[in-house]
Amino acid sequence: MWVLAGATLVFVASGYLLFRMVGQQVLQQAQRESGAWASQGSSLVQERLDNITNTARVLASIIGPRPLDAKPLIHDAMAGNPDLAGLAAAFVPGRPAAREAGQSPFVGRQSDGSLAMRDLAKDAQPYWNTAWFQRGLACSQGCWHEVFRSQSRHRLLVSYSSSMQADGAAIGVVNADVTLDWLQGILQSMQLPAGAHAFVIDQQGMYLANDTMERVGKKADNTLLDLLNAPSLKGHANAHELDQQGAHVWIYDEPINGTQWKLAVAVPEELIYAQVRDAFVAVLVLGALTLLILGLIVMVTIRRTLAPLGVLAERAEQVSRGALDFALPRVRRHDEIGRLTHAFDKMRRELAAHLEELTRFAREQARLASELDIAQQIQTALLPGPHYLDARCHNFELYAALKPARSVGGDLYSYFMLPSQRFCFMVGDVADKGIPAALFMARTITLAKAMASHAQSPQQLLQLINQELCRNNDNCMFVTLLCGFLDVVTGHMTLASAGHDPPVLWGNHAPTWLPVTSGPALGLDEDAAFPVLRTRLRPGDTLLVYTDGVTEAANEALEHYGGERLLARLGQFQQSGDPTQFLAEDVESYAAGYGQSDDIALLALRWNHVGLEDETSMLDLAFPATLEKVFDALDHCEKRLHDAGIRSGLRDDVRLVLEELMVNMVHHGCSGNPAGCIGLRMMILEEAVLVELNHEGAPFDPLQFGAPALTGDLADRNDDGGLGLHLVRAMSSELNYTHDEYGNHLQLRFANPTEHGHGT
Template sequence: MRRIRKSLFFKLALLIVISSGTVLAIVMIVSNYNLRTRILEEQKKYYTSLAAKSAIEIDQKLFKAKTIVDKAAIIFKVTNPTREKSIQLLKNILNSDEMIGGSAVALAPETQFDKAGFQMLYAWKDNDTIKYADRINPEQDYKSEWFIKPYTLKKDIWTEPYIDTDVNRMMVTYSTPVIVNGNVTAIITCDLILDSVEKLLMEVELGHQGAPVLVTNEGRIISYPKKEWVLKETIASIGKKLPDPADREMMKNLSQLLRKKQSGNMRLKQINSSSFMWFYFDTVKEADWRIGFLIPEKAILSPINDLNKKMLIIALLGITALLIPAFFVSHSITNPLKALCDASDSLANGNFDAPLPKLKSNDEIGRLVMDFERMRIDLQDYIKTLAATTAEKEKIASELSVAKEIQHSILPKLFPPYPKYSGLDIFASLDSAKEVGGDLYDFALLDDKKLYICIGDVSGKGVPASLFMAVGKTLLKSTVQNVKDPAKALYIVNNELSENNDASMFITLFCGILNLKTNELTYANAGHNPPIIVTGKKSFFIKQASAPPLGAMPDIKFTNETIKLPEDSLFLLYTDGVTEAMNSENKLFGDNTLLEVIKNNPAHTAEKCIVNIKNAVNHFVGNAEQSDDITMLCLSNNINNNNTLHDKNTPDASIVFTNNKSEYPRIESWLNQTGEKLNWQPGFLMQLNLALEEWIVNVISYAFTDNDIHEIEVRLWQTNKSVRIEISDDGIPFNPLEEKHTDTDSPAEEREIGGLGIHFIKNTVDVFSYKRVKNRNVVIMEKSL
């Protein structure tokens, strides 16, 4: 929720900043451009007029001097003065203007010197006095610019400015010819000290970055802040020394502009820098000089920069001011959204009663809240319905799983079931396709040598099948235990099941009784799959008469058949869940595949045999759903290893003694030695001792009715699991197992003495069996180590 609010405000703020910033930027750029143009225009007017004004001021100074000299020339022409008068004329000139530092009158070479009394006179100011002298070397002077130019041109001229080396001041000379009858008779000059011009230039207010420039029309520097250039360089000569061709070109252009035009302006790049300067200039008409001002553009445009700063601050303040309402607007959107988010969170957590934010507006948010409310109510209803349905389903599911547990619990599941029968190996498994199924198997010992086995499959699946299966299984077991005959049992059960079988259900069933001593199997089959006999060499289905399944119709006669199970064979019962297991391509596992699997995976135990087949079926079925119960029962019985005489095996210990009570100690010590030899625990030895003594006392006391001497033989075998003792005598037949139950509950006074020994034997050893073989009583005791 925090994220939503943040991003919404952020987006809004970003939008405002970008859009208003763009507008403001455009406004600033446009106004900047206009302002710049206007300011440059204003500045141009200002500095141009300033240049014009300065030019006029200088011009006036020059003009004043010129007028004085021109006047003197007229006087000279009219009066044709003598030496004295000429000196006076020069003195008058010098006195007329402060700027005039010196003045000369020079007669043309062809003029009559004797009449005037001089050839070339020069007067100058020396502090406050005026001195004069004849020029020492007039021939030299006749070649000077100040003389030769006005003389030949017959018009007045201004010389190039120069430094007077006597006074070390910059000066410029004005020369005007005196023309009589078209002939130049004399030249009159004045030397103007340019200090005041320079002072005037320095006093022009240009700001601290501006610089005044005074040049001749040829570009020679008359005045400039860089003193080393003065009178020594021209703009063109400075330009030629610059390294950058662009700068050189620029200086050349400037030089040409100044020569061609009397006033104007030019934008210049500052030398060795990227900034620009403006140059505004006008003309001092008298001397044809150019007076100009160099102003840095930065200085000109500095008002714009100030303005920009102010505008930027205003813009930032404006944007900030815009963000405040944006913040509130975004909050007004996100607050209900946040409340909605909270509500949906608690909704997601299963709290469907969480309150929704109250409707305040009819806008999109309001509509969203309304839709959300509708969704909440729908969800509530849906969840209620779902909960009810689920509860119902769970109830059924749990009842089904209980049913499955009950159904499985009626099947024997403890393996090995009869550990005392070490030669007998049984294993069975039932995997239901649905929760409860209709397959069944069963086995039980009918007596010490008869084992009942059965396997069956009820038509259909699910609860009805499982109920029918439970009935059939229970009925068959009790019937078989009574009649001990498969065919008879099937007949009875069939009649029982056929009666009132409204559902028309039926069970295919294989029922057999195996004689554990002979491995002869008597069996009857009610429509069930033929079992398989698995031997090392080959495996085959046993042959059988066909008969209908149980429950189909009453009064069916079933027939017993007998087969002797080969030595070292496995006997496999299964339901059609195995052979009719279906893969995703709807192909059946089949009888042949079953035989193949058995052949290719030789198994020595019943469990291994079943596991092999199960793996093969699972592999065959793959991802397809299990279509039917898969049930198997497998057994093998080694008659030599099972409840029989150990004739073929050499015993680990044996003793033969006579029917005399004096033999007791000898038997006892024999057993002690045997126990020591075979590493028995003292408790184990004591219990075996007890069982053995009880039987031998019994034999010696009761087996022999004559007075002859009889031999009693005891043989003992030990395996890693148990000890087996076989005691045989040639006395009268006596089966201890048929002895009635010994009374261990009555008060001492009512107890019969005797019979306790058999009771002790039964309680001490795990296996106690008796048989009469060739007129001998043979008793076998077996006790687990």
């Protein structure tokens, strides 16, 4: 019964769709044929009307210069054109042409076909005041007038006027009257199918011709007129759809050029679909009989086929209860039932072995789960704590969070202190999941911690890590990593990105993206370069670094969390809490119906600026690389040191070192760039004086030269690594050098004796 019901449904649905498709094609064919009928009828009417217009124009062009020939010319034209009901040559009274012609002749055709002539000037009503004459004078190219009913001839007539010209002025009008009886003959000659009918309608909505004779001369229904004046249906030229007395009718019209008439063909939709509907009824009856026979055949076949399956169903119930020792019926046929019986017996024998294998596999799964738990603990041990507070000066606070999509994952974060009051932090994402990504992540963190002390910038650290990851990387694994160095005293921060998403910065302003130019991911190109971004954090600023597991988290509608929502949610966060926890909970709530599809790592660094505001004095200068500006800057430095209470000996050391370095920058470092600029930044702490020098000259590392041999004439030493650089290294407690696309950067630290218990 289900097979029969399904086949019936398919048959009915396919029949309906086929009927709709064929019906559309039939409708389109009917529209093309009906449009052709309308066009053909319009052409026939136009041909007859063109004969009238040509006659009137030719007469007007001949009679204009020859008024005396008006009477014989219009008489001959009437005799040669049976479509004409009347023809007149009316002159403007008082004009020379009227005086020359002597009359305004009119020739009319009588009911018996004979011609009668009279002078229009002798009519009781002056013709020159009539509408056809006044309008005809302005029709140098001819024009049709409205249809009128002749009271004397009791027929519908229409007139065509063409003005007669002489010396560039209108001297009269040739007016031709035409009966419309021949329109009925044209409609009958169109040979329309039974049920369809045609009609001609004028601009006033009057029937000029109609298959139904009693409608001729009457006004059409307003609904029909509105439909004919409306735009045609899309895709069907001049086609209109009309519901008329419960019947659906298609109307196709064509305008008759030179007039405001329309010829239309009306075809009932019932007529269009009649043959198709009859054919489909016959098909449905035949299909119903076929389905009935098919149902009987299927029923008998299925009952015979399913009988052996009852025995197999009973044996399957025994298997579900754990009983595997039973006998199956003897196989008598080698069809699908016989094959199924053999397969069932084989399954019975193999099921016991499979149950034993499942038990062993369950033990293996338990062991693997235990090992994954241990791997997760090891991975977590590689990461620092989720919260870090700068204990020395409370200048910054850090929050972090890691949520693997599986037991272990490939996202990472790390942070640690470096020499010279620098704090290193990083967030990365390995391009994989599971154990391989976790191992690659562990290798990345280990390399970062091992090489950070040898790097002077995040750019250099990324280069060192990338070179190590590229070695023996046969599987082409890679990691995106964003690394930053923070000066924990001043808040100056340097960022470098290896294919990672840009971080977000917000505080006293709305959250915005930091425009960090990214290099390629680590592990792919050993010679890759990583541009840096330098900025300075303001009090209350928070930097958020994240992985794509945040922005690509999806909800049930598969809509991503996205960057716009990330910025909007951060704008609603209160600065007093943990932003990583806030954002992780929001992402989890957003993806609650879909689940976490990727690892998530978050790191937020909040800059409080406490130490710098309370304990430091700062000088930040930028000036042209000239000796005059150098010594002005030295005077500013010495005054700031004096005001801060730094003892004179340390002030002299700082001035001497800065003078040696900046004079070298003027004479050597900026020789190729006279417009170069030197940047000087000095921070005065309780325990030390920190100085950073920046200049745009050629790369020059003062740390690459060893101490000079203090023999010979020291005053004449001017080679690289001479006495000046030796004094710089000797007088400063720490000296670090880096170079990038922005130039050379020197960081110096001068220990203040007060940190050893001596007074200033």
